[in-house]
Amino acid sequence: MKRILIVGGGTGGTILANNLARRLRQEIDSARVSVTMLSASARHMYQPGLLYVAFGKMPASDLYADEKALLDPSIHFHVDPAESFDLDHNEVKAKSGKAYGYDYLAICTGSRPVLAAVPGLMENAHHVYTEEAATKTAEALRTFQGGRIAIVTGVPHKCPMVPLELTFMMYDYFKDRELLDKVSFTYTYPIGRIHSLENVAKWAAPEFDRMGVRYETLFNAKEVDGVKKRVHSEEGSVVEFDLLITVPPHKGMEVLEQNKLGTSGWIPTNRATLAMEGRDNVFVLGDTTNLPISKAGSTAHYEAEVLGENLARLATLGGAMRSYEGKVFCFIEAGKDRATYASFDYKNPPQPQPPSRAIHWFKLAYNRLYWNSVRGLL
Amino acid sequence: MSEARIVDARGSFCPGPLMELIAAMKAASVGDELEVLSTDRGSAEDIPEWIKKVGHTMVSSSEEGGVYHLRVRKAK
Numbered sequence: 466m467k468r469i470l471i472v473g474g475g476t477g478g479t480i481l482a483n484n485l486a487r488r489l490r491q492e493i494d495s496a497r498v499s500v501t502m503l504s505a506s507a508r509h510m511y512q513p514g515l516l517y518v519a520f521g522k523m524p525a526s527d528l529y530a531d532e533k534a535l536l537d538p539s540i541h542f543h544v545d546p547a548e549s550f551d552l553d554h555n556e557v558k559a560k561s562g563k564a565y566g567y568d569y570l571a572i573c574t575g576s577r578p579v580l581a582a583v584p585g586l587m588e589n590a591h592h593v594y595t596e597e598a599a600t601k602t603a604e605a606l607r608t609f610q611g612g613r614i615a616i617v618t619g620v621p622h623k624c625p626m627v628p629l630e631l632t633f634m635m636y637d638y639f640k641d642r643e644l645l646d647k648v649s650f651t652y653t654y655p656i657g658r659i660h661s662l663e664n665v666a667k668w669a670a671p672e673f674d675r676m677g678v679r680y681e682t683l684f685n686a687k688e689v690d691g692v693k694k695r696v697h698s699e700e701g702s703v704v705e706f707d708l709l710i711t712v713p714p715h716k717g718m719e720v721l722e723q724n725k726l727g728t729s730g731w732i733p734t735n736r737a738t739l740a741m742e743g744r745d746n747v748f749v750l751g752d753t754t755n756l757p758i759s760k761a762g763s764t765a766h767y768e769a770e771v772l773g774e775n776l777a778r779l780a781t782l783g784g785a786m787r788s789y790e791g792k793v794f795c796f797i798e799a800g801k802d803r804a805t806y807a808s809f810d811y812k813n814p815p816q817p818q819p820p821s822r823a824i825h826w827f828k829l830a831y832n833r834l835y836w837n838s839v840r841g842l843l
Numbered sequence: 844m845s846e847a848r849i850v851d852a853r854g855s856f857c858p859g860p861l862m863e864l865i866a867a868m869k870a871a872s873v874g875d876e877l878e879v880l881s882t883d884r885g886s887a888e889d890i891p892e893w894i895k896k897v898g899h900t901m902v903s904s905s906e907e908g909g910v911y912h913l914r915v916r917k918a919k
């Protein structure tokens with residue numbers, strides 16, 4: 466029997482598992498293939514929903530679904546986080562003490578915000594990258610009566626659209642509260658324009674000008690002075706704030722670093738085959754790769770589809786056929802009732818369209834459709 | 844020449860070569876050399892600009908078959 470082990474039950478892992486269950490139905494039924502998943506939680510979080518939680522537009526309870534209910538019943542699911550990886554002997558040991566052997570391994574443990582990477586950030590900034598932080602941000606926004614808001618973005622971070630989306634949504638939020646004349650916005654960004662995607666930056670800059678949002682580029686936070694309420698950058702500039710909002714720097718999971726699978730928890734991954742460098746039966750997908758592409762759910766989704774097809778072939782016929790071409794698709798909320806999107810791959814840059822209400826409604830619909838998407842029904 | 848860590852940012856529109864370099868620089872130690880591979884012409888300008896602004900060292904820059912090789916050293 467060929468054993469496929471998936472470590473991580475988030476966007477990438479769940480889509481991969483269901484994709485394999487569908488492709489390998491007969492082989493699984495006749496015990497020629499098994500698919501096992503280990504995860505750190507019995508619940509699956511729809512992370513993009515955190516942005517809406519921060520603006521009081523979604524209850525936190527709507528973020529979650531039971532992971533087992535999202536998985537095809539043929540998948541062996543264990544809430545048993547991986548602790549050590551013995552890749553030479555095709556074995557993963559988990560927290561329970563149990564060892565899980567495999568013929569093919571997929572690692573998709575996601576990424577985590579690391580506010581401690583910038584001194585003072587944790588103590589002074591709000592963010593939307595955990596349920597607790599998003600809930601606190603909602604309270605900070607609700608009680609804010611005016612002053613200087615600074616938006617500071619760390620590198621690397623998950624979901625490239627969040628810095629812009631937070632700014633647009635805060636602007637509309639304070640506009641609705643008729644506080645715009647008391648609020649100023651300073652948006653900072655690590656590179657020399659206001660978004661990594663050139664076409665998105667070109668579209669967003671005049672929007673910021675129209676809104677009166679000041680922007681400061683080539684700004685990488687070095688430290689936050691909570692007493693003087695200032696953020697100092699590596700580049701030598703300073704931004705002052707009354708309310709500090711951050712898109713925090715991220716790392717991969719600590720357990721991957723401890724197991725020496727990759728610097729900062731990012732696993733070196735082949736950009737086409739998604740195999741871990743130096744291994745032919747270990748694959749990586751989602752935020753966990755070291756690939757130079759957006760850490761986004763859509764990235765994990767497209768990678769999982771390619772890997773599903775390839776792993777199904779490897780486990781039956783032998784030999785993978787498909788390459789991942791770097792495809793990413795991201796919605797961009799451009800305020801409370803308009804949105805646009807960016808779609809691109811390794812070869813083709815995005816051509817963003819003007820924001821529209823229709824795209825915003827489609828994004829809201831997707832917030833619900835996500836659960837069908839990870840089930841493999843879309 | 845000492846061995847440089849390769850930051851392969853070919854075909855990267857987002858986050859893009861400079862953001863990839865900034866992330867790699869954070870994980871590097873003072874004195875380490877990194878070589879960014881990029882297919883984005885803009886990075887031949889914005890990487891040296893950032894390196895200068897922060898105070899790191901630009902070691903070399905070249906182009907071969909549409910791929911830019913930008914070698915830098917972490918200075919602080």
Ligand SMILES: Cc1cc2nc3c(=O)[nH]c(=O)nc-3n(C[C@H](O)[C@H](O)[C@H](O)COP(=O)(O)OP(=O)(O)OC[C@H]3O[C@@H](n4cnc5c(N)ncnc54)[C@H](O)[C@@H]3O)c2cc1C
Pocket residue numbers: 472473474475476477478503504505506511512513514515516545546547548573574575576593594623624626627718720750751752753760761762763764765794795796
């Ligand atoms: C505020 C916010 C907004 C976002 N907006 C968007 C958006 O609009 N569009 C978009 O495409 N993406 C968006 N994203 C990003 C998207 O949610 C992630 O990129 C995506 O979930 C990554 O999928 P993944 O499978 O790599 O990791 P995850 O979905 O994070 O899953 C990781 C899984 O690994 C498990 N795990 C962790 N450690 C272990 C262990 N040791 N052993 C076993 N399992 C483990 C976890 O329990 C989890 O189930 C957003 C994210 C945030 C936070």
